[in-house]
Amino acid sequence: MPELYFPQTKTIELISSLVQGFWIEFDEDNEIVLHFKFEASILTKLINGCNFELIIRNPKLAPRSITLYIFDNIKDPLWITGNNFGTEDIQYLGFDDITLQLIKTEKIRVVYYNHLNLPVFTTILEKENLIKEFEPWILDIYNNNEPLTLVNDGYYVPENVLKGFKIKVQNIDNSKEPKMNFYTPLESLKWEEEILDVNGYNFNDFLDDGKHGFNQEISIKSFLSNIFEANEEFFCSPTKYDENELIDFLICHQNAAILIESKYILSDKKTKLNKALTKAVNQLNHAEKIISTNLDLVINNHNVVEKLKNCDIFIRICLYNDSQSLFGGKTNNIIKSFSKNELPIFISVTVFFQLIGDIKITYGKDFKFNIVQNLIYLYQDYLENEEKILLIREFKLNPKK
Numbered sequence: 258m259p260e261l262y263f264p265q266t267k268t269i270e271l272i273s274s275l276v277q278g279f280w281i282e283f284d285e286d287n288e289i290v291l292h293f294k295f296e297a298s299i300l301t302k303l304i305n306g307c308n309f310e311l312i313i314r315n316p317k318l319a320p321r322s323i324t325l326y327i328f329d330n331i332k333d334p335l336w337i338t339g340n341n342f343g344t345e346d347i348q349y350l351g352f353d354d355i356t357l358q359l360i361k362t363e364k365i366r367v368v369y370y371n372h373l374n375l376p377v378f379t380t381i382l383e384k385e386n387l388i389k390e391f392e393p394w395i396l397d398i399y400n401n402n403e404p405l406t407l408v409n410d411g412y413y414v415p416e417n418v419l420k421g422f423k424i425k426v427q428n429i430d431n432s433k434e435p436k437m438n439f440y441t442p443l444e445s446l447k448w449e450e451e452i453l454d455v456n457g458y459n460f461n462d463f464l465d466d467g468k469h470g471f472n473q474e475i476s477i478k479s480f481l482s483n484i485f486e487a488n489e490e491f492f493c494s495p496t497k498y499d500e501n502e503l504i505d506f507l508i509c510h511q512n513a514a515i516l517i518e519s520k521y522i523l524s525d526k527k528t529k530l531n532k533a534l535t536k537a538v539n540q541l542n543h544a545e546k547i548i549s550t551n552l553d554l555v556i557n558n559h560n561v562v563e564k565l566k567n568c569d570i571f572i573r574i575c576l577y578n579d580s581q582s583l584f585g586g587k588t589n590n591i592i593k594s595f596s597k598n599e600l601p602i603f604i605s606v607t608v609f610f611q612l613i614g615d616i617k618i619t620y621g622k623d624f625k626f627n628i629v630q631n632l633i634y635l636y637q638d639y640l641e642n643e644e645k646i647l648l649i650r651e652f653k654l655n656p657k658k
Contacts, residue, residue, distance in 0.1 A: 261437060262290060262368050262379050273374045276480075276610045279325050281342045281355055289355070289362050294370040295327075295335075296606040297472035298521060298578035301464060302329045304369060304378055306430035312413070312421035313360070314338075315398050316351020318405045323356065324413060324421065329580045335607075338411030349395065361388050365426060372476035377460040378436050384426045394422050436460045470521040473578055473606060477506060477519055480610055484617065485510075485625070488559040495561050497547070497554045504544040507561070513629045514568040516544050518601075522581045530583075531590040534575065534603075538591065541573040541601050572632045573601035576609055583648055592645045602636060604649040612652050619654055 262284070264272070271280055272294055280292040293303060303309065307329055314322040322340040329335055343355035359365075363386050369378045398419060405419065413420050439458045463471040478493055485491035485508055492507040508515035518537040522530055547554055548565050555562050577583065583603055591600070604612070613628060620627040631654055639647040 261376060262366055264290070264292070264368070268292070269374070272370055276614045277607050278337050278339060280339070281323070281359065283343070283355060283358070284366065287358075288364075288366065289359055290366045290368065292368050292370065294372075294374070296372065296476050296579055296610070298580035299327060299329060299335060299607070300369055300371060300377070300460075301432075301472070302580050303327065303428070304460075305432045306428050308428055309426060311359070311424040311426070312416060313352070313356055313424065314413075314421045315405065315419060317398065318407065318413075318420060319411075320351040321345060321353050321356075322411075324411065330582055333582060333584075335579060336412065336414070338413075357388075359424065360391050360422075361386050371460070371472065372479045375439055375458075376437070378431065378434070380429070380431050380434070382426050382428060384424065387422075387424060391422055394418070432461075432464070470519065473521045473576075474505065474519050476606060477517070477576065480613075481506065481508070484613060484628075490625075492559065492561050495558065496556050498556055499554070503547065503555055504540065509561075509564040509568060510625050510629055512567050513570040513572065513633075514548060514565060515572045515574065515629070515632065516541050516601075517574045517576060519576045519606075521578045525581075527587060527590065530581070530587055534577075534583075534588070534591050535594060537575040538595055538599065538601060541575065542599055545571045545573060570629070570633070572629070572636065574609070574632075575601050575603050576606050577603065579605045579607045581605075584650075588646050588648070597645065598640060600646055602632065602639075602647050602649060608649060608652075612649070615652075616654060 264282070268280065268282055272292055275294050277295050277299075279294070282290050282292070284290050293300070295303070307327060309325060309327045312324040312326065314320075314324065319338070319340065321342070322338060323342065324336055324338040327335040341353065343353040346352045346354045346357055349357060363383060365382050365384060367380050367382055368376050371377050401419065403419065416423075436459050460472065481491050487493075490509055492509070494505060495503045495507055497503055504516050505519045506517040508517070518540050520533050520537050522533045524530065548568065548571070552562050552565055555565070557563065588603075612631075616628050616631055617624040635649065635652065636647065
């Protein structure tokens with residue numbers, strides 16, 4: 258395992274501000290460092306050797322811009338576009354200086370961060386020096402007068418040679434490589450019973466079936482703790498007197514309760530997918546019923562019962578890992594098993610984080626109220642339209658309140 262890389266303070270601050278994404282910088286030796294921050298399932302795929310590539314944009318289309326594609330799903334890869342990674346190159350206008358070094362370098366240090374902003378793993382990956390291919394490409398696009406359609410959301414599919422220059426990196430399987438132990442990552446999140454113990458937190462400890470959901474739950478806990486006040490508005494695993502969990506996560510705001518079940522589904526088999534989703538739907542409906550009719554069953558830790566007594570609006574959400582797709586008929590059995598209003602909102606972890614982040618940016622100090630309002634808006638629209646299930650892949654925010 259390569260030595261841990263310690264970025265500059267400004268880089269740490271930038272990584273912390275990302276919901277997800279990547280950043281490229283020079284280290285103190287002027288070598289390329291690629292930082293990845295993603296939710297648990299995507300991070301696991303990357304560390305396990307999932308292919309990825311970088312597309313350097315034609316500056317006529319998007320100056321100083323790069324798109325990352327992660328092929329966790331060959332037919333539907335995860336993508337994200339970033340820009341302005343350094344200083345604009347003096348010779349190649351419309352490109353950052355670091356982009357030219359990225360093209361030339363044959364080795365890249367890659368640092369993987371979870372949502373606690375911990376560098377869980379560092380590796381060195383190889384690529385070809387592509388400067389000989391880049392120079393004729395840049396001449397062609399400078400001389401090409403074919404009109405290009407500008408995009409505002411960073412989505413350039415289908416790609417072609419006029420849109421960008423492709424850099425393939427030779428990813429390798431690092432799943433068995435030792436990972437760093439962290440002994441205090443959850444200190445700020447220690448509520449009642451934290452599963453972090455004297456052995457610390459190690460990414461490798463939670464990759465096996467049966468434990469794999471923890472890395473996802475820690476991402477959700479970390480993210481939502483920065484949005485809502487822990488044990489005042491945001492509650493992790495409230496329990497009943499029978500010692501069973503009421504729900505994975507609970508958010509209380511004014512008279513609304515947001516109920517969240519987290520599902521990390523490894524298998525692509527419909528039977529296992531159906532079993533996991535059925536369990537989530539049942540848990541969400543059961544939790545709503547208890548809150549509505551029999552709160553005496555719930556332990557009043559952190560005064561959660563008193564807060565729930567004020568709730569008469571319920572929003573049910575099933576969060577699932579981004580490496581799993583629920584499209585292409587995979588939810589047919591769920592649709593047949595439940596009525597429309599029994600089904601919750603289904604949304605991947607990363608899209609959920611993006612939705613909450615966008616609402617926070619858009620609505621300022623009133624963002625918590627508008628998180629509730631936008632979720633109600635999305636669900637009400639689903640109940641009134643012809644869709645059989647609410648799978649949120651893209652979203653449009655309710656007009657600003």
